[in-house]
Amino acid sequence: MPAALEFSRDVYDAVVVGGGHNGLVAAAYLARAGRSVLVLERLGRTGGAAISTRPFAGVDARLSRYSYLVSLLPDTIVRELGLRFAVRKRTVSSYTPVVRGGRPTGLLVGGDRTRDSFAALTGSDREYAAWEAFYGRIRTAAGRIFPTLTGPLPTRAELRARVADDATWRMLFEEPIGAAIERHFTDDLVRGVVLTDALIGTFAGARDPSLAQNRCFLYHVVGGGTGDWDVPVGGMGALTDALADAARGAGAELVTGHEAIRIDTDGETAEVAFRTRDGEGRVAARQVLVNASPQALAGLLGETPPAPAEGSQLKVNMLLRRLPRLRDRAVDPRQAFSGTFHVAEGYAQLEAAHQQAAAGRLPLAPPSEIYCHSLADPSILGPELAARGYQTLTLFGLHTPARLFPAGAAHDATRDALLKATLAELDAHLDEPIADCLAVDAEGRPCIEAKTPLDLERELRLPGGHIFHRDLSFPYADGTTGRWGVETAHPNVLLCGAGAVRGGGVSGIPGHNAAMAALGR
Template sequence: MTYDAILVGGGHNALVAAAYLARAGRKTLVLERRPLVGGAAVTEEVFPGFKFSVFSYVVSLLRPEIIRDLDLPRHGLQILPLESTVVPLDNGDYLGSWADPDLSRRELARHSARDAEAATLFGRLMHHMAMAVKPILGMVPPDPASLAPSDLRGLLSLGGHFRSLGSERFHALHKLMTMSSADYLDEWFEFDPLKATKSASGIIGTFLGPRSPGSAYVLLHHYMGEIDGAFRAWGFQKGGTGAISETIARAARSFGAEIRTGAAVEKVLTKGGRVTGVALGSGEEIAAPVVVSGLDPRRTFLELVDPKELPGELVDAIGKFKFRGSSGKVNLALSELPNFTCLPGFGPHLRGAMSISPSMDYLERAYDDAKYGEFSRNPYMDIVIPSLIDPGMAPPGKHVMSVFVQYAPYALNGGWTDAKREAFGDAVVDTIARYAPNIKSAILGRQVLVPPDIERITGLSEGNIFAGELALHQLFFFRPAPGWARYRTPVKGYWQCGAGTHPGGGIMGASGRLAALEILKEAGA
């Protein structure tokens, strides 16, 4: 059996790339090491009857053009509403943000009338910023150091785009690209828990605190999905994020792609600076003129191929590419719903996100722990209960709770041990119990995942959920390395399509799509 293209790894970006390649008539094979596709977007029955989006747990950024091109709704894409965010406060009160804008404004006005007004203008600015950045998400990064016509064209159109923003928006964008989310939000708001909660999306998946410069951009990255009409907000995929991967896999198969699970690629085979195929852990070799790595940059450049095949500068740059996984995930099987003291009993807040971000200092202190090599004793948490929206995730009347936790540094002082993992799990549960005291007695099962677990299970280096930090020095034409942001590698026929390439993380699929389109363009198809 011969193939036109082999995808290494079955993460969602690789599946998207495979679908586009197969759609263009390429005989395409996806090789996934695990028994299931999806990478970090997988659903697994961790405890009997309890299904979890084990790692990545919500969706908003999946590119609308991918949904349309691959006809994903017909293959099972079904996004369910995640409508609210509620932040329990330390004084027993709460801050809520609801689906209805008037309700949200009144709620915020309860805490700060000034902020309630500012929120409208802030929302408008973020809309403009997201609109400004949106074309870049669909663009192959030009190389600013290159004089090739395609790069120059790309740079010119980029320059034109920024000029078209007008000075006011350009300045706002500049601030967003350089400031810390804390400083940025200070320019707008006064109610500290509001700022803390908004800034939280600026630290997710990075080794930054809310007061670290550069964190404002990540905040924007999380706003991006809200302007496209496909979702307009964050949501749950029915059946968990693994069902998104399955959906894309079904689309890829419908175009003729072949997907093999339990097939670990050991090496990408090259000859004379050209790719020839892959070798599996089993010893099997499969030939193909195009091999596309969906793995992160470290694995793509330093493990799958022999670094000797690559220019020293690139090896050096990839060596310096920062991963530094900083988040953990705690998945809880519950016998009953948590009872939050700020909003006792059952209520709509339980169907949305509960954010443990009571103050800016709280978040920054959580980061302080991580900065010095400890997990946060009082971590930031984003808590959702998907079984309330999607009853199939847990047995009737029981629930699954997904807790995204930051910080849990990859490089923990003295290294991670089973005891430290459990101590981290205890810190998480203890923190939740401060706001919802019944949680401890409701837990039927607890899965604690820290960065080394994420690395071991998904293969993401250092457990970084974005396949490399979404830091400014690692974005656009720097992602993953200067000169190699156009999905190519120095080995002819060897390509990269994972979230370690532009535009990066979240269940977005853009890296996979852009890579596939570049591959097809090069082939002149």
């Protein structure tokens, strides 16, 4: 199939492989700079993992199916690309239920109840003071680190000088984050709430010497210079729809149903071979930007892939007829679920779950965190559902690495067992089972779906189901990275996916940085 029959040009300035959010960011920047740009997307729609769908048959609820909150997306990208996209702040950061002295209680962080909640849980102001001091340090460092993410990579020494606080640098970049948590806090529940930010999508213990947990923690607390996790208005698909509009509006061509299968390059020009339902074709480009995993990039180039990645999460989407009542009557469910609702995430619980999973067993008390998008943004619900008080819940389970899930029918049985155990941990803090609150779809089935790492690998081609494509890296040059952290061994092939340095999360940062590298900025 000749490219001329498919596209408007024989040779493009840039071909972007993959129409996820980073690929769309790169395409929009390049097209706005006057470059001719073609985006090849394998699936029938753009957006990648940052999409909104109606997963339940006959139900008018549009959920952020995979990724679901925004923290790392810089305002500069939204502003420079003129995106019609907004986020809403969550008034509550988190609520963590626990039973103390036989009585249901919990820790509420956010708003004017935080200090009293700490005092009621721990019996003094010590942990609250430690919390304020710890996160005061983090906020200062975040405000200094975040602006560097959209510029050329600093050296380690340059970034350390910018942080300008040796103690904070040590706890973030040099010693396992568990050491700092144990040094600052004494209450097990408080320690666990802090540790969760080091574990989202990352399989590691608090004192893992690899510091994979530190890198995860860093990216979860630096977003926007504040670490706030915001709700995308209209769902995550509203962001990628806006990015697609921006790219098209600037002149980029976006084609779906086109799967790139090979890249041939001599360092100055390249050809991308692709496959469609109707056959195969090739398109030429001066530069190729790959919005896919490092493993996929190696495959396209015919090179040896990097070490396998392994995801470690359970993603569950639910639609409820109503929010469940809590055993802790001091907190309104609308308040508890509007932030991050932590389940089985005490420090000792998290470490036990990690040890059990590392030994090849499903955690006995699977840790998870939950939030309700529709409380902050009811626009994702149809008018009738909203009027009837329906709500969505998104659950993200931790310490469930891909190695725990066998292939075939055994996979589904394992997933079902994990889901049952995870919901049982949630039910322990509710005054009614979550199953009693679930809505049903047009065929009478409960509105709940669960995705394991293997599901994500199959549906999105995330290697090992890893939501960051591979373990995160520290945001500085280490001698093996290029100027922007997106370069490859081929001068005209760039990596603009989450596996780039400073990748991971819904940020657009790798797409921005690859575009800047392509433009020679």
